[in-house]
Amino acid sequence: MGIIVNLDVMLAKRKMSVTELSERVGITMANISNxxxxxxxxxxxxxxxxxxxxxxxxxxxxxxxxxxxxx
Structure with missing residues (x-):
């Protein structure tokens, strides 16, 4: 794939969970997982x-x- 998503790297750098990001952004955890x-x-x-x-x-x-x- 040509486009790589480094969301997990940024979450780790910011010490933020998927749950917290989901709440702050207003999208489901399933969409963040995707x-x-x-x-x-x-x-x-x-x-x-x-x-x-x-x-x-x-x-x-x-x-x-x-x-x-x-x-």
Whole structure:
């Protein structure tokens, strides 16, 4: 996959649980789990905005592009 979601890394850096992030952002733990595992096909900018605000980070701290052709 070209886009890697590093949400688990940011949660660990901020010492925040999935439950706490879910409550702060207002999305279900199942949706956060889908983001963490890379199962989500899309993420709304409003959700990304809320996650970045809750984790005090930039979108690039959460999302990473890896070129499959180079691997």
């Amino acid at each position: 983001l963490k595992t890379g199962k989500a096909k899309a993420v709304r900018f409003s959700t990304l905005d809320a996650i970045c605000r809750a984790l005090d980070c930039q979108p690039g701290d959460i999302l990473e592009f890896r070129d499959e052709m180079e691997e």
